[in-house]
Amino acid sequence: MTRRALRAQARADARVARGWSVVGIVGELLVTAGLLLMLFVAWQLWWTDVEAGRTVDHEVTTLRHSFDVGQAPDPKAPDGLIEGETFALLHIPRLGADWVYPIKQGTDLSILSGGLGHYVETAPPGEVGNFAVAGHRTTWGRPFHDIETMVEGDRIVVETGATWEVYAVTSHEIVSPYAVEVIAPVPDQPGEAPTKAMLTLTTCHPKFSAEQRYIVHAELLETRTREEGLPASVLAPPSAAFATTGAL
Amino acid sequence: MYAALWRALPGPRWLKVLEALVLLAGVVAFCFLWLFPRIEPLMPFSQTTVDTGTSTSQSPSQSPSQSPSPSPSGSPS
Numbered sequence: 001m002t003r004r005a006l007r008a009q010a011r012a013d014a015r016v017a018r019g020w021s022v023v024g025i026v027g028e029l030l031v032t033a034g035l036l037l038m039l040f041v042a043w044q045l046w047w048t049d050v051e052a053g054r055t056v057d058h059e060v061t062t063l064r065h066s067f068d069v070g071q072a073p074d075p076k077a078p079d080g081l082i083e084g085e086t087f088a089l090l091h092i093p094r095l096g097a098d099w100v101y102p103i104k105q106g107t108d109l110s111i112l113s114g115g116l117g118h119y120v121e122t123a124p125p126g127e128v129g130n131f132a133v134a135g136h137r138t139t140w141g142r143p144f145h146d147i148e149t150m151v152e153g154d155r156i157v158v159e160t161g162a163t164w165e166v167y168a169v170t171s172h173e174i175v176s177p178y179a180v181e182v183i184a185p186v187p188d189q190p191g192e193a194p195t196k197a198m199l200t201l202t203t204c205h206p207k208f209s210a211e212q213r214y215i216v217h218a219e220l221l222e223t224r225t226r227e228e229g230l231p232a233s234v235l236a237p238p239s240a241a242f243a244t245t246g247a248l
Numbered sequence: 249m250y251a252a253l254w255r256a257l258p259g260p261r262w263l264k265v266l267e268a269l270v271l272l273a274g275v276v277a278f279c280f281l282w283l284f285p286r287i288e289p290l291m292p293f294s295q296t297t298v299d300t301g302t303s304t305s306q307s308p309s310q311s312p313s314q315s316p317s318p319s320p321s322g323s324p325s
Contacts, residue, residue: 024249025249028249029251036279040287041262042280043279044291044293048294109288109289111296112296117297121298134297135296135298138293139293139294144296177295177299180298180299182298204294204295204296208293209292209293210293213298
């Protein structure tokens with residue numbers, strides 16, 4: 001081969017090599033993107049539960065201590081609660097005998113990452129109006145994962161520094177994310193003046209989707225002071241739960 | 249890209265492996281602790297509240313005359 005032919009051959013080889021290295025880099029970028037997406041799923045489905053579990057355990061312990069020493073925040077105080085403050089514990093026996101989550105003031109994502117959130121403009125627990133609470137269904141500890149198993153009559157208990165507020169489920173509905181009327185003082189009748197003390201839970205629906213919201217409404221049955229105490233039977237899981245799990 | 253990174257790591261092979269693992273752990277920590285929490289509000293998996301969304305996209309079923317407005321202003325959907 002002549003020297004000129006050799007040089008031409010070398011240039012052609014370099015072009016081919018450059019072409020392959022571009023393909024290689026694009027391929028590696030795509031692989032990297034795929035790995036990052038898998039990592040995001042792992043974070044969302046696993047790590048958020050780990051973080052939330054820690055926060056919830058800590059908040060429940062701390063608030064129980066505040067209850068014991070009588071220094072828990074009063075949700076009925078006229079000057080209100082501070083955003084993010086933990087002020088009550090929610091018990092839902094249907095979701096488990098030891099199912100307990102802290103309720104904080106506000107519904108920002110950062111607040112809901114460590115418990116349940118009270119819609120700030122709704123009524124305090126036990127009062128006439130609608131005590132509305134939001135919680136996660138699939139991430140961040142997924143407190144409301146099994147909310148669809150709740151049926152009419154199921155007890156929902158709100159424990160505050162002064163009282164036990166015992167509610168009973170009256171209905172559930174699946175609504176659009178914009179259906180703010182479900183947390184109106186009279187649920188689904190915005191503008192009406194309330195005469196009953198209601199409680200409303202909101203979470204996402206279907207699972208892993210932002211398409212709709214799953215809503216549970218409950219009505220206050222009784223308020224018991226801390227001194228009166230709460231019969232243990234109220235916090236026992238309903239018998240239907242045993243029937244479905246076959247434990248009885 | 250990864251081949252170039254491997255060549256750029258200094259030291260013998262066992263040290264390169266160690267360095268690569270440390271880099272990987274750093275990337276995972278950055279994603280878990282900084283990046284992903286900032287992406288999450290844009291994703292649909294964790295949206296649990298009802299609200300009016302942006303002021304332009306209010307539900308038509310909503311009464312304009314709710315006295316004690318139940319809309320939790322400032323909450324991210």
